[in-house]
Amino acid sequence: MPLVKRGTIVADEFIALADDAPAPDKGAVIVSAARFIAEPEVWLGRAAPLGVAWPNDRDVTELVPYLSRLALIALVFPKFRDGRAYTQARLLRERHGYRGQLRATGQVLRDQFLFMQRAGFDAFDVVKASDAEAFAATVARYSVFYAPTGDGRITVFRARLMAAARPAAVAAGRSGS
Amino acid sequence: MYAHDELDRVLVNERVTEFRDQVRRRLSGELTEDEFKSLRLMNGIYLQLHAYMLRIAIPYGTLSSAQMRKLAYVARRFDRGYGHFTTRQNIQFHWHKLADLPDSLAALAEVGLHGIQTSGNCVRNITTDQLAGVAPDEIEDPRIWAELFRQYTTLHPEFSFLPRKFKIAVIATPQDRAAIKIHDIGVALHRNAAGETGFEVMVGGGLGRSPFIAKVINPFVPRRDILSYIEAVLRVYNQYGRRDNLFKARIKILVHELGVAKFTEEVEAEFRQIRGGALALDDEVVADIAARFSYPAYEKLADAPPELARAANDERFSAWRRNSVARHKVPGYAVVTLSLKPTGGTPGDATAAQMETIAGLADRYSFGEIRVAHEQNLVLPHVAQRDLPVLWRALDAAGLATPNVGLISDIISCPGLDYCSLSNARSIPIAQELTRRFADPQLATLIGRLHINISGCINACGHHHIGHIGILGVDKNGEEFYQITLGGRADEGAVLGHLLGPAVPFDQVADVIEDIVETYLDLRQAPDELFVQTVERLGVTPFKERVYATR
Ligand code: SF4
Numbered sequence: 206m207p208l209v210k211r212g213t214i215v216a217d218e219f220i221a222l223a224d225d226a227p228a229p230d231k232g233a234v235i236v237s238a239a240r241f242i243a244e245p246e247v248w249l250g251r252a253a254p255l256g257v258a259w260p261n262d263r264d265v266t267e268l269v270p271y272l273s274r275l276a277l278i279a280l281v282f283p284k285f286r287d288g289r290a291y292t293q294a295r296l297l298r299e300r301h302g303y304r305g306q307l308r309a310t311g312q313v314l315r316d317q318f319l320f321m322q323r324a325g326f327d328a329f330d331v332v333k334a335s336d337a338e339a340f341a342a343t344v345a346r347y348s349v350f351y352a353p354t355g356d357g358r359i360t361v362f363r364a365r366l367m368a369a370a371r372p373a374a375v376a377a378g379r380s381g382s
Numbered sequence: 383m384y385a386h387d388e389l390d391r392v393l394v395n396e397r398v399t400e401f402r403d404q405v406r407r408r409l410s411g412e413l414t415e416d417e418f419k420s421l422r423l424m425n426g427i428y429l430q431l432h433a434y435m436l437r438i439a440i441p442y443g444t445l446s447s448a449q450m451r452k453l454a455y456v457a458r459r460f461d462r463g464y465g466h467f468t469t470r471q472n473i474q475f476h477w478h479k480l481a482d483l484p485d486s487l488a489a490l491a492e493v494g495l496h497g498i499q500t501s502g503n504c505v506r507n508i509t510t511d512q513l514a515g516v517a518p519d520e521i522e523d524p525r526i527w528a529e530l531f532r533q534y535t536t537l538h539p540e541f542s543f544l545p546r547k548f549k550i551a552v553i554a555t556p557q558d559r560a561a562i563k564i565h566d567i568g569v570a571l572h573r574n575a576a577g578e579t580g581f582e583v584m585v586g587g588g589l590g591r592s593p594f595i596a597k598v599i600n601p602f603v604p605r606r607d608i609l610s611y612i613e614a615v616l617r618v619y620n621q622y623g624r625r626d627n628l629f630k631a632r633i634k635i636l637v638h639e640l641g642v643a644k645f646t647e648e649v650e651a652e653f654r655q656i657r658g659g660a661l662a663l664d665d666e667v668v669a670d671i672a673a674r675f676s677y678p679a680y681e682k683l684a685d686a687p688p689e690l691a692r693a694a695n696d697e698r699f700s701a702w703r704r705n706s707v708a709r710h711k712v713p714g715y716a717v718v719t720l721s722l723k724p725t726g727g728t729p730g731d732a733t734a735a736q737m738e739t740i741a742g743l744a745d746r747y748s749f750g751e752i753r754v755a756h757e758q759n760l761v762l763p764h765v766a767q768r769d770l771p772v773l774w775r776a777l778d779a780a781g782l783a784t785p786n787v788g789l790i791s792d793i794i795s796c797p798g799l800d801y802c803s804l805s806n807a808r809s810i811p812i813a814q815e816l817t818r819r820f821a822d823p824q825l826a827t828l829i830g831r832l833h834i835n836i837s838g839c840i841n842a843c844g845h846h847h848i849g850h851i852g853i854l855g856v857d858k859n860g861e862e863f864y865q866i867t868l869g870g871r872a873d874e875g876a877v878l879g880h881l882l883g884p885a886v887p888f889d890q891v892a893d894v895i896e897d898i899v900e901t902y903l904d905l906r907q908a909p910d911e912l913f914v915q916t917v918e919r920l921g922v923t924p925f926k927e928r929v930y931a932t933r
Contacts, residue, residue, distance in 0.1 A: 288542065288544060288620060291540040291541075291620070292617055292620045316420070346400050347537075348396065351534060361390075
């Protein structure tokens with residue numbers, strides 16, 4: 206499963222740890238939510254970046270005390286139709302100020318890349334290699350955004366008001382009709 | 383009319399480009415039908431019994447004559463020469479070919495039309511009062527709000543994969559012509575004692591297998607906060623709505639299972655977190671949207687011009703005028719409903735030729751504007767009263783002046799077994815037979831206002847629960863049977879209908895409806911007691927006795 210970060214396919218520096226696998230002495234790992242919450246200080250005390258795989262039906266506020274020390278949170282789309290992790294992502298980024306890697310896992314398909322990116326994901330465990338290769342082109346398909354999220358993209362509402370304030374900026378403004 | 387700007391157009395065109403690529407990938411075999419399904423479903427494309435069906439959004443039911451002409455073009459060029467207007471102010475074309483879909487959508491995009499928000503588990507096309515902007519009693523034009531909601535929910539990055547589809551309707555009058563209480567969220571604009579406007583928010587209405595009337599969760603959300611409030615509702619639903627069972631996934635089930643009090647608490651808690659954030663609607667944002675709606679340059683005219691008096695002795699004209707013409711807020715003008723329910727026809731269908739005629743008449747007599755009503759009729763919203771006689775003659779010639787608006791043959795019906803793969807039974811032929819039985823305008827007028835709604839299965843696309851008479855197709859050992867309910871209504875006093883008794887077979891439905899109507903005519907206290915009022919007063923029992931006495 207190719208991993209996409211900053212628009213390109215990269216090697217994964219993290220190892221996903223099975224629940225019955227012992228913790229390795231070194232190296233970045235991703236542990237399950239249950240394992241992490243049982244002994245958070247033990248995991249955070251390791252001298253390596255730590256990631257947590259968080260299920261989509263568990264409240265992300267449980268993670269709030271640890272956010273600044275987590276290097277990665279993996280949220281999951283068990284089916285692409287199950288959109289709960291979009292909400293979790295926005296809450297982590299926009300409400301709780303999480304700045305580490307936010308990784309989309311599960312059924313991560315081409316036509317959801319942009320939604321995921323807008324919700325705050327910056328790493329993508331893509332199912333199909335052909336989709337991963339098309340990542341950069343896919344997220345550039347749209348240039349107009351209505352709903353404001355924490356991704357920093359200028360929404361239409363704002364663009365119009367800015368254009369109205371600066372009549373020269375015709376590109377974003379009304380064009381005659 | 384709302385003037386789409388460059389940004390709106392860019393988005394729609396980007397959508398077409400994306401979809402063209404998806405169809406190419408499907409035709410080349412790069413995508414399986416299953417993978418393609420989810421993509422076409424985000425563009426309003428369904429695979430039906432015989433062909434692909436394309437559903438096009440008509441935001442808040444407002445169409446320009448240019449848009450109507452383009453719909454006619456698409457009907458002719460890519461379909462079978464007609465289209466079907468739905469109960470959600472959309473239009474459907476039932477006979478598209480896969481390879482034609484991108485070109486069809488590209489043609490529609492030229493006039494700002496698209497299939498975004500007409501399928502999939504996203505927030506669907508926002509609906510409102512078909513008389514928005516012309517109703518004498520409205521607080522302000524609800525389309526300003528519908529447009530704000532439309533923009534906010536378009537391709538929403540958090541709420542495009544909700545547990546189920548999500549429908550929002552908005553009104554700004556005391557009278558509810560948009561059936562907001564059967565929507566996932568219904569909002570009604572009010573003005574408070576201090577003169578500020580805000581919204582009463584209702585949640586959890588819906589029909590289908592478990593019908594519910596929406597419940598009020600906040601009586602007054604200030605207008606500045608309404609998007610934040612809607613986001614709070616959507617967020618609670620996205621997190622907690624059921625995903626284990628398709629039939630329990632709508633928000634009405636969440637509201638029901640949590641209880642209104644607990645659900646409201648969750649929404650209010652979320653609202654407190656986001657209120658005043660990026661979604662707060664500054665006055666300038668609202669003003670900017672409002673400024674994009676243009677209104678006709680009405681002439682200074684008086685009510686009841688001489689042309690009307692002269693035409694009054696034509697009984698056919700007068701009958702049509704009585705039920706198809708409504709008051710306009712500007713003196714000398716009127717709102718005209720065009721019945722898409724001719725005797726023996728399919729409710730909501732319009733041919734390409736009719737669409738072109740309507741576009742022409744809209745240009746001549748209604749400032750180029752047309753509305754789609756959720757009753758599956760069309761509306762010319764700005765007609766000078768002096769033009770009514772000449773407009774009527776043109777409509778009559780085009781088969782668009784059936785004088786039955788609001789009467790028994792103005793039937794709402796889903797497509798049923800003739801098109802829909804989910805159906806149990808035919809619904810269009812039932813509607814057609816009923817329009818024949820009640821074709822006599824005098825009889826229909828004698829009966830008065832009576833809404834019949836027909837659905838071909840429990841999904842209730844024909845809104846049978848809220849029909850004064852509701853007809854629901856069910857399958858009984860492979861045969862088409864129909865359950866009948868009485869006394870439902872969709873307006874501000876919305877209630878669900880009551881079951882009359884055992885289901886009846888296809889060939890008895892029209893007889894049963896005739897019996898019900900006769901019973902009503904016998905029992906009503908006065909000619910102005912409406913059918914629903916008689917049912918409300920007496921219950922279903924007298925109707926049941928009469929109908930089943932001989933069966
Ligand atoms: S009510 Fe049933 S039969 Fe009718 S359109 Fe909806 S799904 Fe199809």
